[in-house]
Amino acid sequence: MGVTRKEGDSSVPWVDGLTIGQVLQSTARRFPDDDAFVFCAASARMTWAEFDADVNRIARGLLGLGFVPGDHFGVWATNVPQWVLLQFATARIGVVLVNINPSYRASELAYALQQSDVRGLALIDHYKSSHFLDMLCQTCPELASASPGQLQSKAFPKLEWIIALRGNRQPYALMWDQLYSRGESVSQQRVEDIANALRPTDAINIQYTSGTTGHPKGAMLSHRNVLLNAFYAGRSQRLDHRDRICLPVPLYHCFGCVLGTMVCVVHGSAMIFPAESFSAEATLGAIEHERCTSLYGVPTMFIAELEHPDYPQRNLTSLRTGIMAGSPCPIELMKRVTEEMGANEITIGYGQTEASPLITQTRTDDPIELRVGTVGQTLPGFEAKIIDPDTGQELGDGVQGEFCGRGHGVMIGYYHMPDRTAAAIDADGWLHTGDLGMRQSNGYYRITGRLHDMIIRGGENIYPREIEERLYEHPAVEDVQVVGVPDRRFGEEVLAWVKLKRGDTATEAELREFCGESLSRFKVPRYWKFVERFPTTVTGKIQKFKIREQAITELGLHDIANIETA
Template sequence: MSQLMNTTIGMLLETKASDIPNNDALVYVDRGLRLSYSEFNETCRHVAKALIGLGVKRGDHVAIWASNMPEWVTTQFATGKMGAVLVTVNTNYQARELAYLLKQSDSKTLILMESYKGVSYLDIIYEILPELKTAIPGQLQSETFPHLKNVIVLSEKHYPGMLNWQDLLTYADQVTDATLDQRLKQLDPYDVINMQYTSGTTGFPKGVMLTHHNLINTGKHAGEGMNFTYKDRLCIPVPFFHCFGCVLGTLVCVTSGATMVPVQEFNVEDVLTSIEKERCTAVHGVPTMFIAELNDPAYSSYDLSSLRTGIMAGSTCPIEVMKKVSDDMGANELTIVYGQTETSPGITQTRTSDSLDVRVQTVGRAMPQIEVKIVDPSTRQEVPLGVQGEICCRGYNVMKGYYKNQEATDNTIDEDGWLYTGDLAVMDEAGNCTITGRLKDMIIRGGENIYPREVEEFLYTHPALLDVQVIGVPDEKYGEEVMAWIRVKEGMEIEKSALIAYCKGKIAHYKIPRYIEVCEEFPMTASGKVQKFKLKEQAINKMKTL
């Protein structure tokens, strides 16, 4: 059985820099940036010393609000060396959400980029923190955010009240290597080192506390699931602020000595160019990313022959898309990882040796050293194989808890250490799990339970459909009715009546969508998850006007 690693993120990188100093660690194709493990380690040590020089202590919270910039990944490993807790901020956050996170997380330092997709982060921070404009950099005093002292902008420019990145780096001169090494040795693998906020589709987002031990071992085992070695090169277009990017991406690479090839912000051309130029052997993505890549007009002009594997995750993986990635892109060892932020994030994974059927129809079996069971949601008693229930797990991957929210922690993790995911699944004799939906997404139509995933998978078989999301909408007669939001492939058309006719005789009548809406795109989170609750809101508003 695969063994657990007992180290910290900082020491992990030190070890790799010693073992494979000349191997590429970090490559940005668009920036012409290439750092070996030795160079990357030194860069991270320099940033760690700068943070210590700035006065950041072990256990202090450092929030980072930026896309996949080089400074993001160096900050991840720098905080892992000097013991500050990295608080990751969703790049799509607006003023209200940022203010909530900074206050709830007790962040002492905020690192931010100037703007993202036309939104000025500078305007937002000055809006929620007007006293920053007159503050001395590094000496912020705020009644609203009493913990926040430092704001650092990822820019060469200077802005009122903020240090820029170069200003920060000068603080490293005040700290010796011996001081950093002493701090590094004090850290414990079971220290919380990362906090990520759940999407907050219901209620306020919760801060998930994750340890070195959680993150390193998830990275190690996910890498082993793809047969990763130091020879692999991983294109990472998924956001670092999410576990998919900063665990299944960066830590998968560093635990195996592989090369990180990030894409700063998802763009099909940048992804395909990075794979081709760096001969990437692996690429990660959520299904919508792979759909965009496969349907790009210039797709066939790229040489993707180096691809072997990767991870598709983040939301339900349509079987037809998985087949195309395996057959057309050549990533025939692509794996599926299922999990959530609270599980660092992996619970199950398909293996490269699994048959195509297993890899397209299930999310695989428990990752090493993790227990998985399926229980009746109402009684929490384990159900027999083949029976649907809530999927639960126990092991090294389970979070330490929600920050300052013991009640929510207790509702999620029981006294025996089992974490309840809120997802519905079925397990087969081999231990492979099929996710059938979210407990809260289930549609109840006239007493019949309908799982959107099942209807979506059927609709994907229609040749004109690019993407589909199924939701339940209110209905006076049945309580709820089935609605399908669809995206149609370029150059193709489909009549709603024809799609309904396509369903008849193939799926039960009560599962056939009563309502069908065509759209150009779905509302998404920054991590690539479709926001079904927003589709539901749009549907209800449309129905009110009918």
């Protein structure tokens, strides 16, 4: 690593060779009185000095509970201040943060808790119609007779501590304020001793990404993975301590907790969170009131903001840049964001969780046609190639093939899944993304499709197999095929073709409710069709692409399907 670091010199990654805790300390020393974060809905605001001090207090609290480097700690919550504090407190003492999607239902939660070997779990009480504590107790009935730190569960043998981030006191949980008090007997010197023994290549985060079999895979990321990604992602936007990033994206996702929080810590920019979950109205209000200079989002978020009734009345003149990513970015939408919204230096990023997450990104000074029509060039320290998915042979410019990336962002591997890791990362260190793309002669890339049948709805990865397996559990369903169809707002929506067993009946409403009992809401199909047969090849293989083509015609989606993306 050994990189020469010179303050103010953005040509070298000053974060290389450091841990997340060391980077936060440096930023707090340089910009102590600048805003670190603002949570608009919670009316919470901290400077960098306050943030760093609070992170130390929480780190001491975790040590007081007995956590040690290498332990796993889950956070299951919406965008709340405690999420960010825990992210950096765990990193400071080498505890691995496990991100848990707040949309998970009880069965999905159970899988994540079991597979990740978490020793502690912090969660909110409820948000809208999701009752987190109720689902946790349903998942882990032993909580009914447990006291804080004394949980003994057959399904989750490593889980000991439950931290309630808000709500009424629960007999089995430690409240947030009690976590602070548990650290009063722990010296700050102990925190420093542990922090100084950590290595930048240590795993510090597990982020779940959906799997083709329906079981999510936990991508293990290191300090160095996320810090270098954050350094270059911020540099591509020309960020510094005067910038204020509006973050309507979820914290559990790499968009929020790497391109959001890590970018801000690396560059000293303020994190501005409009609401606990995405709200176009709250986002527009946050940009105006907090004078945000950068705006993040998946395409559907930008569409919702541009189409919101409040949009014409909002003063968004502070906007300069940002990142649009998470799903294919329509070129016309990029033009609107650039020309109408005022974010004339908006960038597009491409990558995936396994790459921490960005592999490519456009730059603020790229010509407009490249900034709206491509996903940019590789980040420094990354290389990419396009290969024939059948032969593995590298392809030339202008030829479509599988996009592969190699460099500092490639994950350590999938937690407890060596076979899946070997399938994703080859012997030469290349990450096989499963996305189709092509390289232009100028070194810029375009993403043209996907090798597999994954659906990306509003930035959420959905694997049809998970939904199909759920529907196969319904007693009336004989066969089912799930595909993605174009959608103007979300990029894609979920469609299910269902064949019922002879003599059995089921309605769309019944199947929709059945899916919603165990699947996150965004996975429940929007479109349904009951059929007697599926299109197949002569050998009997179902042709999902024909289902999609027929659905586009039947649903009148041709115009949306023809929207050009980068």
